[in-house]
Amino acid sequence: MGLLGLVIVTALAASALLANVIAPYDPSAIDIPNRFSPPSAEHPLGTDQLGRDVFSRTLYGGRIALLVALVSTGSAAAIGLVIGLLAAYGPRVVDNAIVLVLDTMRCYPTIIFALAVGPLFGAGLGTVIAIIVVTTTPYYGRIVRTQALALKRSEFILSAESSGASRSRIVFLHLLPNILGPVLILASMDIPIVIAAEASLSFLGVGVKPPTPSWGIILDEGYRSVQHTSWLVVAAGIPLVLATLGFTFLGEALRDTFDPKLARRF
Amino acid sequence: MLLFVLRRILLGLLIVLLAVTTLYCLVQAAPGNPIDILLGPRGSPAMKAALEARLGLDQPLPVQIVKFFGSLLEGDLGLDIKTKRPVAELVLERLPKTIALLAASLLFASALGIPLGCFAATHRDSIADRIVGVASVSVISIPPLIIAIYGLLLFAAWLKWLPAVGAGDRGDLADQIYHLVLPTLAVALNWIGYVARLVRASMLEILNEDYIRNARAFGLGEGRVVFRYALRIAVAPTVTVLGIGVGYMLGSAIFAEIVFARPGIGKLIYDALLVRNYPVIMGSVLASTVILVVATTVSDILNALIDPRIRQGQEA
Numbered sequence: 046m047g048l049l050g051l052v053i054v055t056a057l058a059a060s061a062l063l064a065n066v067i068a069p070y071d072p073s074a075i076d077i078p079n080r081f082s083p084p085s086a087e088h089p090l091g092t093d094q095l096g097r098d099v100f101s102r103t104l105y106g107g108r109i110a111l112l113v114a115l116v117s118t119g120s121a122a123a124i125g126l127v128i129g130l131l132a133a134y135g136p137r138v139v140d141n142a143i144v145l146v147l148d149t150m151r152c153y154p155t156i157i158f159a160l161a162v163g164p165l166f167g168a169g170l171g172t173v174i175a176i177i178v179v180t181t182t183p184y185y186g187r188i189v190r191t192q193a194l195a196l197k198r199s200e201f202i203l204s205a206e207s208s209g210a211s212r213s214r215i216v217f218l219h220l221l222p223n224i225l226g227p228v229l230i231l232a233s234m235d236i237p238i239v240i241a242a243e244a245s246l247s248f249l250g251v252g253v254k255p256p257t258p259s260w261g262i263i264l265d266e267g268y269r270s271v272q273h274t275s276w277l278v279v280a281a282g283i284p285l286v287l288a289t290l291g292f293t294f295l296g297e298a299l300r301d302t303f304d305p306k307l308a309r310r311f
Numbered sequence: 312m313l314l315f316v317l318r319r320i321l322l323g324l325l326i327v328l329l330a331v332t333t334l335y336c337l338v339q340a341a342p343g344n345p346i347d348i349l350l351g352p353r354g355s356p357a358m359k360a361a362l363e364a365r366l367g368l369d370q371p372l373p374v375q376i377v378k379f380f381g382s383l384l385e386g387d388l389g390l391d392i393k394t395k396r397p398v399a400e401l402v403l404e405r406l407p408k409t410i411a412l413l414a415a416s417l418l419f420a421s422a423l424g425i426p427l428g429c430f431a432a433t434h435r436d437s438i439a440d441r442i443v444g445v446a447s448v449s450v451i452s453i454p455p456l457i458i459a460i461y462g463l464l465l466f467a468a469w470l471k472w473l474p475a476v477g478a479g480d481r482g483d484l485a486d487q488i489y490h491l492v493l494p495t496l497a498v499a500l501n502w503i504g505y506v507a508r509l510v511r512a513s514m515l516e517i518l519n520e521d522y523i524r525n526a527r528a529f530g531l532g533e534g535r536v537v538f539r540y541a542l543r544i545a546v547a548p549t550v551t552v553l554g555i556g557v558g559y560m561l562g563s564a565i566f567a568e569i570v571f572a573r574p575g576i577g578k579l580i581y582d583a584l585l586v587r588n589y590p591v592i593m594g595s596v597l598a599s600t601v602i603l604v605v606a607t608t609v610s611d612i613l614n615a616l617i618d619p620r621i622r623q624g625q626e627a
Contacts, residue, residue, distance in 0.1 A: 046445065149329045153600070156562030160580050161596040162337055164587060241454035245566065248456060249581065268460060268570070275464050282457045293452035 047298025053291025057284070061107030068101035072258045081274050090280040093263070094270045099277065102258040103284050109259040110288060113170070113243040114236045117177040122232045124178065125185020126224070130216060132186070133193030144190070147183040155180040155242050156249075163251030173243055173252045181235060188231060192224045226303060234296035237289040244285050260285050315615055323608040328380075330600050334593075335376055388597065389590035398594035401579065406598060408478050409575035412564050413602070415491050416499035417553060424506025425549065429542055431507065432514035443511070447504030455563035459497035459570040466493060476572040494567035498560050505556070506549055513545040547618045554610020558603045 060067055069087075076096030084091045090099040132143040153161075159176045166172045196202055197220075205215050246252030247261025248268075255262050260281060267278030370378070382388075388398035431443040467475035479487035517523065518541055526536050565577030572578070576595050583591035 046448070145329075149326065149333055153330070153334075154558040154562045154603070156565055157558070157580075157596055157599050160565075160584060161334060161592060164584060164592070237452050241452075241456075245454060245456050245562075249565075249569075250584065264456070264460070271464075275468060278460055279464065282461060285457055286453055289452040289454060290449060293448060297448060 046294045047302075050291050050294025050296075050298060053287055054295050057107055057288055057291060058111060060104055061111050064101075064104040064108055068098075068104045070098035070101045072102045072105040073097060073256055081270070081277070083274070083276065084280075091274075091276060093266055093277055094273075099263065099280050102263055103260070103281070105258040106260040106263060107284060107288075109170070109253055109257065110240045110243060110284075113173055113177070114239045117174045117181070118232045118235050118239055120174070121178045121181040121235075122185050122228050125182045125187075126189050126228060128182070128186040129189025130193055130220070130224075132190045133197060134212070134216060140190075143186065147186050150179065150183045151187075153180060156245060159246050159251050160249070163246070168251055168254045170253055170257075173246055176246070176251075177239055177242055181239070184235075185228060185231065188227060189224055192227055193220060196220055196223055230296070230300045230303060233292070233299050236296065237292040240288050240292065241285070260288075312615065316612055319608050319611050323604045327601060327604050330604075331380075331383075331597060332376055334596065334600075335379060336372065383597075388594035391591050392588050393586065398590050401591060402576065402594050402598045405574060405576050405579045405595075408573060409561075409564055409568070409577060410602070411487075411491065412494050412498060412567065412573070412575060413557060413560055415495040416502065416560055416564075417557070419495050419499040420502035420506050421549070421553065424503045425510050425542075425546065427503070428507040428510025429514055429537070429545075431511045432518065432545075433537060435515065440511075443507060447507045450500050450504040451508075453501070455497050455501060456566040456570070458500050459494070459567050462493050462496055463570055478573045478575075490571075490573070494564070494571050494573055497567040497570070498563045501563070502553070502556060502560070505552070509549050509552060510542075510545055513548050514541055517541045517545050544618060547614050550610050550613050550617065554607045554613075557606035561599050561602060 069089075074097060076092065078096065079088075079092050080094055080096040082088060082092045082096075088098050088100065090103065093099055093102070128143055128147070132140045135143075155177065158180050163172055163176060166175070202215060202219055205219055210219075243252060243259065244261035244264060247259045248265045250265070252261055253259040255266070263281040264278060264285070267281045271278055386399050388402065390396065391398055391401060427443050427447070431440040434440050463475055466473045473493050474490050475493075477490055479490035518537075523536060523541055526540050527533075531540075561577070564575065565581060567573065568575045568577035569581050576598055580592055580595045580599075583589075583595065
């Protein structure tokens with residue numbers, strides 16, 4: 046399963062990176078006479094309501110999906126790491142305050158939070174990333190704090206402390222390498238969720254704005270014209286299903302290989 | 312036990328209070344202010360000031376928050392900008408549809424997920440176990456939006472087995488349940504996989520415990536050991552996860568309600584969003600937060616009923 050995941054993810058990443066080489070058409074080239082044309086040799090996934098080639102748009106959509114996934118998971122993990130370490134190693138008051146804030150933030154599921162705040166900031170790539178970072182950071186903060194607290198009392202940290210190592214040396218040299226593993230695994234398992242969230246937010250109109258070819262936008266446009274043709278919305282869903290499946294399989298395999306203990310916690 | 316329940320309810324209230332305050336501050340701090348959104352680009356400064364005064368937005372933030380909670384306690388969520396109807400009325404009208412969908416999804420996810428997980432654990436490493444494993448990982452990751460759309464196309468448009476839109480005729484329970492099937496599938500499918508995996512993992516752990524070995528050594532039947540002793544404890548983490556999961560289900564319910572044109576809270580938020588009807592958005596988000604906190608509180612209390620160890624204050 047892990048291998049299958051790796052193959053799907055590599056293929057997706059390659060097709061997104063090389064979208065300008067592989068794509069047979071310009072993703073925003075409008076061709077009204079050929080609108081809603083069914084899949085054919087010229088248009089493998091057909092054309093949309095403006096006659097744009099759906100296959101080319103899907104390839105470019107992969108870029109948006111991967112960009113949002115990497116940037117927001119990376120930032121959430123980095124911020125969570127800092128907050129979690131601060132909570133574990135800072136004064137008790139700071140710890141209590143951080144835990145309270147993190148738990149309050151976890152109260153809002155991504156979609157509900159996005160609906161409340163998204164329209165105020167205006168749709169766009171930055172808003173999507175910000176919303177995802179805000180709603181996922183608490184999970185990283187929580188796991189880093191728990192890990193750091195557990196490690197703080199472990200013997201190798203105590204021995205470093207007793208031999209006079211400075212606090213920064215302990216945190217960066219001893220603690221960080223041991224915390225990074227679980228964080229990276231959590232991040233890899235988060236990527237499919239983030240990809241789905243980006244598409245869902247764009248579908249709702251609080252994410253990426255048209256005419257940018259995001260999978261959510263293609264899905265939304267397909268859904269709006271579902272009475273004309275149904276394959277448009279079917280085609281738009283395929284890369285999304287593939288991407289989430291691929292990343293999930295890969296994340297699961299990574300977790301099972303590197304940290305079997307974690308398997309029980311999720 | 313009573314003390315535990317009271318403590319949990321108090322904590323729940325505190326979280327609602329905090330969550331609503333944070334949301335209120337966030338909305339005020341955001342660059343696009345609700346007044347501009349309400350009035351649109353043609354709003355004059357005078358109109359802006361008048362509307363601000365009417366909504367009480369010209370007062371200092373702490374005063375606003377206290378007033379907001381004050382009117383909240385009176386059940387006043389403001390007026391819908393389009394229809395001038397009270398938002399509270401709108402929300403209460405839509406709420407049962409969403410709660411029915413969530414309840415059906417919870418029921419569906421546990422009714423399928425728990426037996427599947429239990430079966431996989433008792434038949435460990437068999438082909439059936441592998442199939443359940445791969446299938447649950449696969450369904451966990453598919454976005455509910457896609458399940459809703461594909462479900463609509465397959466079962467409503469092509470096969471014509473199930474109705475595509477609406478919530479069914481009022482007063483006709485069978486029709487309402489009939490209309491609930493596809494949205495429930497869209498919301499619950501992820502969770503069937505999730506619950507199955509969770510139950511399998513905790514069953515495997517518990518079946519290795521000493522007290523299970525003892526029960527077997529006393530000659531109790533395998534069925535009794537599995538169902539009476541192991542499953543009862545193995546279900547506890549599932550109840551917690553489902554309690555937290557209600558929040559995610561609420562997110563999925565929005566898509567299910569949009570795709571199947573089901574008049575619930577999610578559809579209400581979406582329609583309000585399209586015309587930037589801010590009081591309605593805030594009111595519905597508030598209602599969703601309350602659903603969420605109630606769900607987590609109920610799941611904690613249920614857990615304490617199932618597993619007495621939790622009651623002893625280990626939950627903090």
